[in-house]
Amino acid sequence: MPGLETLALSVVAGHGARSEDAARSGWSHLLEHMVFKGAGARSAREIVEAIEAEGGSINAATGYERTSFQVRALRGGLNLGLAVISDLMLRPTLDPADLAREKQVVAQEIAEAADAPDDLVFELAQTAAFEGQPLGRPILGAPASIAAADPARLEDWRAGLYAPADLVVSAAGAVDVIELLALADRDFGHSPQGRLLSEPEAATFVGGARPMAKALEQANLAILLPAGGVRDPDYFTLRLLAEILGGGMASRLFQEAREKRGLAYAIDAYAETYADTGVLGIFAGCAARDAVELAQVTAGELAGLTRGVEAAELSRAKAQLKASMFMSRESALARAEAAAGQVLLFGRVLAPGELAAQIDAVQPADIARLAGTILGPRRAAVAVLGPRPALKAAEAFQRALAG
Structure with missing residues (x-):
């Protein structure tokens, strides 16, 4: 550099x-x-x-x-x-x-x-x-x-x-x-090779509710839904879907849950991917009395993605994702870590232009299709931690997800 x-x-x-x-x-x-x-x-x-x-x-x-x-x-x-x-x-x-x-x-x-x-x-x-x-x-x-x-x-x-x-x-x-x-x-180069660890078994998303009462000022909600891994053809579609859903202040969850309803100070969505599997994750912190409504709003925004996204939303998400990728390359440590991860996963270092082209290739219909795939099994892992009245949010999300 x-x-x-x-x-x-x-x-x-x-x-x-x-x-x-x-x-x-x-x-x-x-x-x-x-x-x-x-x-x-x-x-x-x-x-x-x-x-x-x-x-x-x-x-x-x-x-x-x-x-x-x-x-x-x-x-x-x-x-x-x-x-x-x-x-x-x-x-x-x-x-x-x-x-x-x-x-x-x-x-x-x-x-x-x-x-x-x-x-x-x-x-x-x-x-x-x-x-x-x-x-x-x-x-x-x-x-x-x-x-x-x-x-x-x-x-x-x-x-x-x-x-x-x-x-x-x-x-x-x-x-x-x-x-x-x-x-x-x-x-x-001259070290004894020793034994190699076998590759982990394929993971299976199970899902379920994990409510836990704890004496806190706020309720904490974490929601995970099944998604593809880093090698999945829909990897960048997943990243863009998460960005549109809750990646920033212009995202659907931030605008609906915080700006319009005042239900949460912190709410965001993200994609966590492994070699063969991944999750779409959502985190929120809110008052206990608002946890059930927030869970329902979150389920509603997820369902809304299956009906499509606007071209401007997708364009903004692409700009944010590419900016994040290119800005990270200005850090020597981030660049070294990313290159090592790519070699382990793909056997080579991926060019920034190649990744940007894959981001640009995602269409609005791809977001709607992937949202339908993620919601199709009607399975989620929902954890709620905080005052006892907030614990009903886990069941409320599961019910809303099931339609």
Whole structure:
């Protein structure tokens, strides 16, 4: 990226929490924590001091289908950055005393998520959407499965999760390509391949209601409906549908629920996609007394999409989606992460013009058709968290959805 004096480096594994069974739920996230406690010849403190001494920063993230290690650095920081990341992924210490302490840290992280309404309501909805499947379990895991981890079994899990054949090394910014290739070969090209994790089983959307009473000032609603995955031909149609429904202040939900009726301060819609499946999601926060009406209005706006959208609505949604895509490319880290994800999913980096052309190809009739497909099964995962009077919103949405 010409003109930058910094770079972003990402090493991304093509597996995450979705590859876990119930007994190892949360182990990918726990492992991400543990590798920072010591790796190669460096202690936990020496890892961060080495990176920060050269003006950099280091981080990691665990998702359902990917695990990513990231370094931001000044020009010339590839050498150290990749050396540290390769130690983290391939040569962690996994000390038993560190593991015992980190289990307590993760247990507190699980408790914190349970205390955060906007985290908990999404967890309830995700569990309902994919009940009994890896996608229906929290990425953080459960206290019992975390407690069962030991260094030997965690090392076995690491060998599969971070197998070099399933890794993508991606960098953007002030990067010399020849240097990157040489360093990637140095740090990953000669490592034992170990066993490869199998691909996760296909997910099935289940759905159902998850109302939970909690002493809160507001009711929190999370609604998930079944949709296609990132490889689905309707991927960009889904993204545009979500934008029209609740992607911004001009969206249908914002205008109807907030501007016209004053039912919610926050309401939005989004598309969450995995390799083989996805969801259309809606989140709203409102007063308990307004939750039932808000659920009914949301169902009504969803049904309205099956009757078509105006050309101006679709044009605005396309402009917003393309702007978001192009603006993200101005961030070196976002560009590096996106490129790695595309290689893992499609085997190549997708050109921005190619993606923009797919967005432009979507027609109003495609939005109506996809809306009908999403609503056709009459299934949804509806979570409501808050004062008891708000809990009726889950049933109200299901009834309205059923027509």
